[in-house]
Amino acid sequence: MVDMMKNMDSQVIDSLCGEFQDNNLIQPKMFSKYGVKRGLRNADGTGVLAGITCVSNVHGYMVNEGEVEPIEGRLTYRGHNLYDLLDGFDSEDRFGFAETSYLLLSGSLPNQEELDAFTDLLADACALPDGFTEDVIMRAPSRDIMNKLAVSTLALYSYDPNPDDTSLENIVRQSVNLIAKFPVIISHAYQAKRRYFDNASMFLHMPDRNYTTAENILSLIRPDGMFTREEAMLLDRCLIIHAEHGGGNNSAFTTRVVSSSATDTYSAIAAAIGSLKGPRHGGANLRVCKQFDEMKENISNWEDEDEVLDYLCKILRKEAGDGSGLIYGMGHAVYTLSDPRAVALKNTARPLAAQKGFEREFNLIELTERLAPEAFYRVRGEHKIMCANVDMYSGLVYQMLGIPSEMFTPLFATARIVGWLAHRIEETVTGGKIIRPAYKPIISRAKYTSISDR
Structure with a gap:
């Protein structure tokens, strides 16, 4: 009886999912057609201005005559x-x-x-x-x-x-x-x-x-x-x-x-x-840790730059890692040349890494940070300016402190x-106003039909 109920539940869910797929397909080209800025990001990668704040400033690039210029990252609190x-x-x-x-x-x-x-x-x-x-x-x-x-x-x-x-x-x-x-x-x-x-x-x-x-x-x-x-x-x-x-x-x-x-x-x-x-968002450092665990298992010599670079290329080609084609811990939506949080955390953590026997892991992360842009060039043919973000080092710091994942x-x-x-x-x-952005409806009118005629 229980199995029968589970099968019925599964059928209802499958039916709902099927109906959703039939009635809610939004093609990616529609976002461009209607000028929708997905992720509230502009076409050049900058964020859509949504407010004013005195709390902090995240500064990772400059816009010079319409062109984004990379700079060393700065983070200010008040x-x-x-x-x-x-x-x-x-x-x-x-x-x-x-x-x-x-x-x-x-x-x-x-x-x-x-x-x-x-x-x-x-x-x-x-x-x-x-x-x-x-x-x-x-x-x-x-x-x-x-x-x-x-x-x-x-x-x-x-x-x-x-x-x-x-x-x-x-x-x-x-x-x-x-x-x-x-x-x-x-x-x-x-x-x-x-x-x-x-x-x-x-x-x-x-x-x-x-x-x-x-x-x-x-x-x-x-x-x-x-x-x-x-x-x-x-x-x-x-x-x-x-x-x-x-x-x-x-x-x-x-x-x-x-x-x-x-x-x-x-x-x-x-x-x-x-x-x-x-x-x-916050769970990204767990993905970094998992990826480095896989790298440590599959790279025989963690100090061999050619071997590390080869594995990073495999990750980008979706031949290694979780199949996403992403090198977790690299790149940021705002920072270009450097993430100040990663820089500060790396400098703070380096002495403890030596003390607690994590030097090899620390050096592997640094090597990955240095080689990732070259891996992107070899696989995708683009000179991508990128930096390690804070997730690259925070997981290792927590591991050194014996904090469970x-x-x-x-x-x-x-x-x-x-x-x-x-x-x-x-x-x-x-603020004074409720935040309510607009969404473009792309649905057509539908006529009600009685349940017996559906």
């Missing part, structure tokens, strides 16, 4: 160059994610008193509500931690005494609360996943108010809760690098679109999480929520 922020934190040998969060939310760097007060506020908000882990995270565990993060974010709405107030003061209060709680949510969701889906032991640690965000994450996910300062400092740098990337990236734009409807903060951030979960994208979300919230605040305070 006018501060990412490199300058990282150099400042390094020179003073201190953690910087809380300070970066303050900068992105407020628009200015805090003085010591303001930073201490903000850090205390985060520490006060990091604990989950009583019973939240048991009732929300563990009662319905998920194989995918991003799914559980979205559910948990929506569930926090129920614990907020004033969830729908969209005043600046209330959104800032909610922002601090979410930034503080995300590390605990993803860590507890990971432990629940281990227990219920991996048949492994579960270690539920509580956050330490004296720890930074990076220190708490490492403490929460490791069975013994132990970590080194060097490990925590590297993770802190990853969080800073991933905290924001302009209003045009998919998840930030999602935040702004949803926020423009005047909905609550929890709904807007849950929507952004759903965007980041996609392998074309299922935590890669949740860690990205734990950093990027700061940027999302900065864009939500800006959109709510200064």
Whole structure:
């Protein structure tokens, strides 16, 4: 009986799919015919201007008399160059994610008193509500931690005494609360996943108010809760690098679109999480790691440039890899000569790679970065200007820190929520209109027929 029901369900689904294919075919040439800019990208690859922001700037090219000119990539947070922020934190040998969060939310760097007060506020908000882990995270565990993060974010709405107030003061209060709680949510969701889906032991640690965000994450996910300062400092740098990337990236734009409807903060951030979960966005570093695992298995000498180049050509010809013809981790929609996040992460990670025995892997990634343009030329006959993006190195950094792959994208979300919230605040305070672009209908009129005549 069960098999019969499954067959009936399959037949209905197959029928619906068949009807869709018959009635919803949109030819690619139609987009050009009607001047539709797919992906909100112009014909020259630049983005369609959809708004104004003071939060950050992603700069990867210049347009000179209609021609796109490649330049070294620059990423600025509230006018501060990412490199300058990282150099400042390094020179003073201190953690910087809380300070970066303050900068992105407020628009200015805090003085010591303001930073201490903000850090205390985060520490006060990091604990989950009583019973939240048991009732929300563990009662319905998920194989995918991003799914559980979205559910948990929506569930926090129920614990907020004033969830729908969209005043600046209330959104800032909610922002601090979410930034503080995300590390605990993803860590507890990971432990629940281990227990219920991996048949492994579960270690539920509580956050330490004296720890930074990076220190708490490492403490929460490791069975013994132990970590080194060097490990925590590297993770802190990853969080800073991933905290924001302009209003045009998919998840930030999602935040702004949803926020423009005047909905609550929890709904807007849950929507952004759903965007980041996609392998074309936040999940890209997992594809990079998988591709490098395949390369390491199939390339006998990782230092042989000819052999590595040959394998990259096979990937582009769809003879190796996942058949997509893509070298994951190479290229970016905005950056041309360099991705400043990848440059910063590579420089930060290099010493730890030597220390933890990942030098060969690190060198293979660098070699791939250098040879990929030549592979494109050999296979496709084009001199393509491209650079490694941040995904090329972030996965390796997480591996060096012993962070499991299922935590890669949740860690990205734990950093990027700061940027999302900065864009939500800006959109709510200064937007004023619901975002509603137009779509060209290409359907013809249909006449209703009675069900007996269909």
